[in-house]
Amino acid sequence: MEQSETGSPRRARAAEATDDAAVLRELIAEATAWADADIDASTRAEARSLIARATAGDAEAAAELHASFGGRLAFGTAGLRGRLGAGPKRMNRAVVSQTTAGFAAFLREAAERRGSRTAPSVVIGYDARVGSAIFARDAAEVMSGAGVDVYLLPEAGPTPLTAFAVRHLDVSAGIMITASHNPPRDNGYKVYLGDDDGGSQIVPPVDAAIAAHIERVATTPLAQIPRAHGYSVLGSGVADAYVAETSAAILAGLPQRPDAPGVARGGDTDISVVYTAMHGVGAEIARRVFLSSGLPSVTPVREQLIPDGAFPTLDFPNPEEPGALDLAFRTARGVQADLIVAHDPDADRLAIAAPHPDEASGYRRLTGNELGLLLGWRAAERAVAAAAQRGVVVDGSLACTIVSSPALRAVATEYGLGYAETLSGFKWVSRVPGLIFGFEEALGYLIHPGIVRDKDGISASADAIAMVRELAAEGRTIWDRLDEASERFGHFASGQVTLRLPSMPAASALAARIRQDPPSAFGDTAVTAHRDLLLPGEAEVPADVLRYELADGSRVMIRPSGTEPKLKVYLDTFSDAGSASERRAAAEQALAELERSVRDLLGALQSAATHA
Numbered sequence: 354m355e356q357s358e359t360g361s362p363r364r365a366r367a368a369e370a371t372d373d374a375a376v377l378r379e380l381i382a383e384a385t386a387w388a389d390a391d392i393d394a395s396t397r398a399e400a401r402s403l404i405a406r407a408t409a410g411d412a413e414a415a416a417e418l419h420a421s422f423g424g425r426l427a428f429g430t431a432g433l434r435g436r437l438g439a440g441p442k443r444m445n446r447a448v449v450s451q452t453t454a455g456f457a458a459f460l461r462e463a464a465e466r467r468g469s470r471t472a473p474s475v476v477i478g479y480d481a482r483v484g485s486a487i488f489a490r491d492a493a494e495v496m497s498g499a500g501v502d503v504y505l506l507p508e509a510g511p512t513p514l515t516a517f518a519v520r521h522l523d524v525s526a527g528i529m530i531t532a533s534h535n536p537p538r539d540n541g542y543k544v545y546l547g548d549d550d551g552g553s554q555i556v557p558p559v560d561a562a563i564a565a566h567i568e569r570v571a572t573t574p575l576a577q578i579p580r581a582h583g584y585s586v587l588g589s590g591v592a593d594a595y596v597a598e599t600s601a602a603i604l605a606g607l608p609q610r611p612d613a614p615g616v617a618r619g620g621d622t623d624i625s626v627v628y629t630a631m632h633g634v635g636a637e638i639a640r641r642v643f644l645s646s647g648l649p650s651v652t653p654v655r656e657q658l659i660p661d662g663a664f665p666t667l668d669f670p671n672p673e674e675p676g677a678l679d680l681a682f683r684t685a686r687g688v689q690a691d692l693i694v695a696h697d698p699d700a701d702r703l704a705i706a707a708p709h710p711d712e713a714s715g716y717r718r719l720t721g722n723e724l725g726l727l728l729g730w731r732a733a734e735r736a737v738a739a740a741a742q743r744g745v746v747v748d749g750s751l752a753c754t755i756v757s758s759p760a761l762r763a764v765a766t767e768y769g770l771g772y773a774e775t776l777s778g779f780k781w782v783s784r785v786p787g788l789i790f791g792f793e794e795a796l797g798y799l800i801h802p803g804i805v806r807d808k809d810g811i812s813a814s815a816d817a818i819a820m821v822r823e824l825a826a827e828g829r830t831i832w833d834r835l836d837e838a839s840e841r842f843g844h845f846a847s848g849q850v851t852l853r854l855p856s857m858p859a860a861s862a863l864a865a866r867i868r869q870d871p872p873s874a875f876g877d878t879a880v881t882a883h884r885d886l887l888l889p890g891e892a893e894v895p896a897d898v899l900r901y902e903l904a905d906g907s908r909v910m911i912r913p914s915g916t917e918p919k920l921k922v923y924l925d926t927f928s929d930a931g932s933a934s935e936r937r938a939a940a941e942q943a944l945a946e947l948e949r950s951v952r953d954l955l956g957a958l959q960s961a962a963t964h965a
Contacts, residue, residue, distance in 0.1 A: 376419075377407060377415055377418070380407075380415075380418050380419060380422050380423065381404050381407060381408060381418070383422050384400050384403065384404050384418060384421075384422045384439075384440065385400075385404060387400060387422065387439070387440060387441065387447070388400035388401050388404070388439070390447070390574060390575045390576065391439070391445075391446075391447055391575070392446055392447060392450070392575060393445060393446040393447070396438065396439040396440075396443075396445045396446070396447070397439070399438060399439040400421075400439035400440065402414075403417055403418050403421070403439065404418070418440075420442065421438055421439055421440030421441075421442050421443050422440040422441065422442065423442065424441070424442050425441040425442060425568075425571065426441065426442050426443065426444070426448055427564070428452060428455075428560065428563060428564040428567055429560050429564070429915070430554065430555055430556055430557065430560045430778065430780055430915075431541075431543065431554075431778070431915055431916055432541060432542045432543040432544045432555075433448070433452060433541055433542040434532050434535060434539060434540075434541035434542075434916050435539060435540075435541070436538050436539055437483060437484055437538050437539065437540055441571070444484065444488075444532075444539070444540040444541065444542075445484075446484075446487065446488065446491050447575055449488045449491050449492060449530075449542060450491050450492075450495050450575065450578055451567060451570050451571050451575070451578070452542055452567050453491065453492045453495040453496055453528070454495050454499060454566075454567075454570040454573075454578045455563060455564075455565075455566035455567030455568070455569070455570045455571075456496075456526070456528070456544065456563055456566070456567070457473075457495065457496050457499035457500075457501050458499070458566040458569075458570065459559075459562060459563045459566045460473035460475070460501060460525055460526055461473060461499065461500065461501070462566075463525075464525070467548075472500055472501060472502050473501050473502070473525040473526065474501065474502035474503070474504070474522075474524040474525045474526075474547075475496050475501055475502070475503055475504070475524055475525060475526045475527065475528060476503075476504045476505075476506065476515065476518040476519060476522055476524050476526075476527050476528075476587075476591075477489050477492050477493050477496070477503065477504070477505050477506065477515075477527070477528045477529075477530070478506040478510055478512070478514060478515030478518065478527070478528070478529045478530070479506070479509055479510075479529070479530035479531070480509055480510070480511070480512070480529075480530065480531040480633065480634050480660075480698060480699045481509040481632075481633065481634050481660030481661065481662055481698070482530075482531065482532060482537075482539075482540050482662040482698070483537070483538070483540065483662040483663070484530075484540050484662075485509065485530045485531065485540060485662070486509065488530045488540065488542070489505060489506075489528075489530045490505070492528050492530070492542075493505045493584040494580040494581060494582060494584070495578060495579070495580055496584070497580070497581040497582065497583045497584040498578070498579030498580040498581040499579060501525075502524075502585075503583075503584035503585065504518075504522060504524065504584070504585050504587050505584055505585065505586050505587065506518065506587055506591065507586055507587055507588060507589070509634050509660060510592065510634050510638065511633075511634050511635050511638060511696075511699055511700035511701065511810075511811060512529050512531055512533070512543070512699040512700065512701040512807070513595075513700060513701055513805050513807065513808075513809035513810070513811055513812070514591065514592060514595055514638065515527050515528075515529040515545070516529075516545055516552060516805045516806060516807040516809070517552075517591070517594075517595045517598075517804060517805045518591045518595075519545045519546075519547050519552040519806075520547070520551065520552040520804075520805075520806065521591060521594055521595070522591070523547065524547050525546070525547050525548055526544065526545060526546050526547055527544070527545035527546075527547070527552070528542065528543070528544060528545075529542075529543040529544075529545070529699075530542060530543075531543060531698075531699045533697060533698065533699050533701065533702070533916075534669070534670055534671035534672075534673075534697040534698060534699075534702060535670075535916065535917065536668075536669055536670075537662065537663055537664045537667075537670070544563070545806075545807070546559070551783075551806055552805075552806040552807075553779075553780055553783045553784055553806045553807070554778070554779060554780035554783070554807060555780065556780050556781065556784070556893075556894070557894045592638060592641075595638070595804075596638065596641045596642055596645055597645070598804050599642050599646075599801065599804060599811065599812045599815070600642050600645035600646040600815070602800075602801045602803075602804060602812070603642070603646040603648075603812065603815045603816060603819065604646055604647065606735045606816070607819055608738075608823065622822050622823075622825050622826040623649065624649055624691040624692060624818075624821060624822050624825050625649070625652065625688055625689060625690045625691050625692075626649055626650075626651045626652065626690060626691065626692045626693075626694060626818055627651065627652045627653075627654065627681055627684050627685040627688065627690040627692070627693045627694070628651035628652065628653050628654065628693075628694045628695075629653070629654035629657045629658075629678070629680065629681045629684075629693070629694075629695045629696070630653070630654075630657055630658055630660070630696055630698075630700070631657050631664070631667060631670045631672065631677070631695060631696060631697060631698050632657050632659070632660060632661040632662075632663075632664045632665070632666070632667065632670060632698060633660060633670070633696060633697060633698030633699060633700060634660050634698065634699060634700060635696035635698075635699075635700025635810065635811060636653065636658055636696075638700075638811060639694075639696065639700065639811050639814060639815075642811055642812070642815050643814075643815060643818065646815050646819070648815060648818045648819060648822070649818070649822070651694065652684065652688050652690065653684075654680050654681050654684045655684075656680055657680060657681075664698070666680060670697060670698045671697060672695040672696075672697055672702065672703075672704030672718070672796060673704070673721075673795070673796060677695075678693065678695060678704070678706060678716075678718060679714075681693045681695055681706070682706070682714040682715065682716050685706075685715070685716055686714075686715050686716075690708075691707070691708065691821060691825065692705060692706075692707055692817075692818065692821045692831075693705060693706040693707070693716060693718075694814045694817065694818065696810045696811070696814065697796070697810065700810045700811055701797065701807065701808045701809060701810050702795070702796040702797055702808065702810050703724070703796055703798060703810035703813045703814050703817065704718055704719070704724075704796050705718070705719055705724060705814070705817050705821075705831075706718040706719065707719070707821070707830065707831045707832065708830075709832065719831070720794070720847060721757070721792070721793065721794040721795055721796045721797070722757060722758035722760065722794050722845070722847040723835060724792075724796075724798070724817065725753060725757060725758065725760075725761065725792035725793075725794065725798060726758065726760045726761060726764065726835075726838055726842075726845070727817075727820065727831070727834060727835070727838070728790065728792065728798055728800065728813060728816055728817065728820075729751050729753075729761045729764050729790050729792060730764050730838065731816065731820060732751065732789055732790035732800070733751065733764050733765070733767075733768040733770055733789075733790070734768075735789075736748075736749050736768070736770065736789050737768055737769075746769075747768065747769055747770065748770075748787060749770055749771065749787045749788070749789035750765070750770060750771030750772060750773055750785055750786065750787045750788055750789065751764060751765045751770055751771070751772055751773075751788075751789065751790050751791070752772070752773040752774070752775060752782050752785040752788055752790070752791040752792075753774060753775075753782070753791060753792050753793060753794075754774065754775055754776065754777045754778070754781070754782060754792075754793040754794070755774045755775065755776060755777065755886075755892075755898065755900070755910065756777055756793075756794060756898070756910045756912065756921070756923040757774075757792060757793050757794040757847075757923075758794065758845045758847045758925055759774075759845065759908070759925060759927075760838075760842060760843075760845035761792070762774075763842035763843060763845075764842060767841070767842065770789070771787060773785045775893070776886075776892055776893055776894070776896050776898070777793065777896075777898075777912065777915070778793070778915070779791070779793065779797060779799060779806075779807050779808045781893060782799060782808075783799060783802065783806040783807060788802045789802065790802075792808075793808070794847065794849070794923065796810075797810075798810070798813035800812045800813050800816050820834075836933040836934075836937075837933075839933040839936050839937055840932070840933045840936075843927055843928065843929035843936065844927065844928050844929070844933065844936035844937045844939075844940045845925060845926075845927050845940065846925070846926045846927070846928075846937070846940035846941050846943070846944040847923070847924065847925050847926075847944070848923075848924040848944050848947075848948055849921060849922065849923055849924065850921075850922040850924070850948060850951050850952060850955065851919050851920070851921050851922075852919060852920040852921075852922075852955055852959075853918065853919050854918045854919065854920060855918060856918050857913065857914070857917070857918045859918065860913035860914060860918055860919055860920045861897060861913045863913075863920050863955075863958060863959075864897055864899065864911060864912065864913050864920060866958055866961075867899060867911060867954075867958065868885060868887070868899060871883055871899070871901075872901070872954060875901070875903060875907075875909060875947055875950040875951060875954070876946055876947070876949065876950035876953075878903045878904055878905050878907065878946075878947070878950075879903065879904045880901050880902070880903060880904075881902050881903060881904050882901075882902040883899065883900060883901045883902070884899075884900040885898075885899055885900075886898040886899070886900065896912070897912055897913055898910060898911070898912040899911040899912070903947075905926075905943065906926070906927055907924070907925060907926045907927070907943060907947055908923075908924070908925040909922065909923070909924055909925075909947070909951065910922070910923040910925075911923075920955070922951050922955070924944060924947050924948060924951065926940045926941075926943040926944045926947060927940055928940040928943070
């Protein structure tokens with residue numbers, strides 16, 4: 354009996370070991386076939402090294418083999434995003450080629466369905482990340498080989514430029530090779546659609562249709578994917594047009610001096626602006642837009658000015674990350690700057706910071722919600738002024754994502770504008786009918802929807818600089834403007850708790866545990882209503898978002914990140930009692946208490962998962 358009891362676990366362990374060995378053999382066979390077909394020498398060598406080490410019993414290599422070859426990098430509404438490396442679950446030339454062939458098949462099918470007599474067309478852009486240029490050329494060759502008319506942008510550039518090019522060139526689609534603000538060893542593949550989609554990112558069910566084509570292509574030997582070099586490499590015309598249209602829109606929206614028609618108010622006020630590109634591709638085109646818009650020249654953070662996919666001064670090239678703006682703060686202190694402007698590496702996001710006496714660095718960064726409120730308010734003022742000039746009733750909508758501050762609703766109500774909340778992502782924001790301004794709390798702003806149908810850090814930064822210059826001409830600061838907003842609309846305090854997890858599935862699993870056992874209160878404040886946006890009819894499409902309304906008017910939103918291994922919790926509180934400072938203090942106190950209770954909840958869930 355004693356031998357039987359000890360033998361049973363041994364047999365189980367032996368069976369598990371046999372299963373593990375069989376899985377490893379299968380992975381090695383798949384990796385070997387993948388390496389034999391690979392068109393890139395570096396990833397082919399990487400795969401063969403993993404195979405050799407795993408075969409020799411290296412557990413770390415076996416784990417990496419499973420992570421790289423145990424499935425396929427999923428294509429969704431954000432396209433692809435993942436770590437560079439060998440295998441179908443990594444970003445590499447083989448995956449980019451297969452993805453492009455699948456996307457080309459989708460475009461041809463869509464053209465046939467519309468009865469189009471001309472070939473579909475695509476514009477391809479890329480940033481300065483490792484691998485971006487060669488991935489873009491692979492995409493151009495595969496699209497051309499599939500009979501698609503291809504226009505390749507001439508050099509690494511910002512994502513908003515590619516989004517603009519889809520509309521400007523009137524093409525069927527756009528591809529942008531970028532991983533935006535992800536860690537240095539990541540890259541990605543982002544897709545836009547022209548025609549009826551007007552240059553917006555894809556939404557369901559289009560992503561699934563493209564993914565199905567990609568899956569079919571993935572069963573075809575890589576060497577059988579047709580390639581051709583009949584694509585066009587564009588000149589500077591697209592960038593020139595972007596600069597001209599964007600600066601014209603900025604200039605048209607500037608308030609004019611009554612004593613000098615044609616001269617922007619505050620245009621003669623000297624402000625000092627520090628700019629960082631975060632080793633990305635925004636600097637040159639931003640400089641041109643600022644110059645053409647009559648805005649002041651900027652002092653660059655020289656250590657981060659030149660595009661560099663290694664991001665040598667940053668662990669995470671994201672303006673939201675702690676420490677990301679340290680070099681900008683140092684540069685700003687040296688020139689006593691009135692404003693810091695920071696783009697993420699592909700310049701679709703914007704962060705700004707201004708002098709603040711309470712900060713050890715001398716500067717405080719505005720949150721995405723604060724800047725979204727100010728730019729949205731500014732857009733509302735422009736819309737009302739333009740309508741008055743034409744003698745018509747103001748029309749149009751302000752929009753933000755559901756996890757962004759509800760402050761924009763108050764602005765829309767005040768100015769007689771429509772208001773919409775969408776699921777996360779500019780693929781939804783950009784599609785709001787009559788949109789005049791949209792934002793998301795993650796530093797994304799859409800200032801001129803008629804020019805670009807995606808977030809655009811370049812046009813947003815020009816508008817922000819113009820705003821600060823106008824305030825300076827009145828002897829005010831951006832903090833004064835935020836106080837004015839609190840007095841007019843009430844004070845909305847927002848915060849975020851971000852939990853970094855080992856993987857994206859781990860973030861989804863934690864959200865699922867909250868869904869299964871939803872909280873009835875956060876701290877001492879009861880939950881009065883909650884919505885699960887995965888349920889049919891709760892959103893445009895089912896989304897992994899949980900929304901909780903609290904008895905004191907606060908709001909909690911929980912969702913896994915769609916691009917990073919993080920669980921994000923968005924917190925909003927509100928006060929409209931007393932002066933601006935009293936409103937701010939009350940809302941911030943409620944926010945601090947809410948954040949503590951959320952951290953307690955997440956800590957308890959993680960602890961329970963660890964001991965389960």
